[in-house]
Amino acid sequence: MMDWTDRHCRFLHRQLSQHTLLYTEMVTAPALVRGGALHLLDYNADEHPVALQLGGSDPAELAEATRIGAEAGYDEINLNVGCPSDRVQSGCFGAVLMRDPALVARCVRAMQAASPVEITVKCRIGVDDQIPQETLPEFLSQMVGAGIERVAIHARMAWLQGLSPKENRDIPPLDYDLVQQMKGLFPNLHISINGGITTLAQANGFLDAGLDGVMVGRAAYHTPADVLCEADAQIYGATTVSRPEDAVRAMLPYIDAHLDNGGRLNQITRHMMGLFAGRPGARAWRRQLSEGAAKTGANSEMVRTALEDIEALAGTLQEV
The missing domain is CATH 1.20.120.1460 (Four Helix Bundle (Hemerythrin (Met), subunit A))
Structure with missing residues (x-):
């Protein structure tokens, strides 16, 4: 959601739903630590609860970016290991890190040591020639071993060679069943599902099936009223519906x-x-x-x- 879910977008979405967790667009750790781009952390207090999504692959740099984000008041710091953007690949972070779960584990440990704010991870089910039925459980196992308690899984492979970032959002087939299988393998891990979800009815279906959360991206942006106006009532039990x-x-x-x-x-x-x-x-x-x-x-x-x-x-x- 780079260039989409900026602070103005999030403030708008908060007018439609008071309870959903909002995420920033991905902010790179180098931009904060080396570039001093602290304006990227600007937000309105009314946005809470709001999570800062970071991109990076250097544990020390991510730790410093996490410290900065925590001091800015974010409710959660999320490490994005799922974005297939060419801009992300060139910086050796995003989905390419699915190939190195040990490095991701070192990153999240460093981030946890730098801040009391909860650290979470967003990932794909795999990249390129990986076999997701094998690599996703191993990846999640290493995340659990590193102390991660919440993950969001985009239920598509990411093809880093041969597909554009836009094609990576549509062409690789969705494997919702695999994500649901992960809940069975990791019952104590809070797992949210992401990818291709366009309605609250779909979201409720996943929650009823035992998943812990649902992350909605493009549909919440392009048709925000359809997704968010009844979210508080349908998901959180609120008595009012926004307009x-x-x-x-x-x-x-x-x-x-x-x-x-x-x-x-x-x-x-x-x-x-x-x-x-x-x-x-x-x-x-x-x-x-x-x-x-x-x-x-x-x-x-x-x-x-x-x-x-x-x-x-x-x-x-x-x-x-």
């Missing part, structure tokens, strides 16, 4: 504050495009935000007007 209209209204003062601090409107509105996906007026909503955010002097009033238009359309349809 995208209310989320937009909650974003208006946030937009104003961002603009007052010199930010650009489209830095926020680009994450709001899919709020009304599948509803009448969704295309007009996207167009108004896309075109309006580029206009000189555009501010939250443009967003308010777009919201009023879609609400007026809904009212007209109800009257008919």
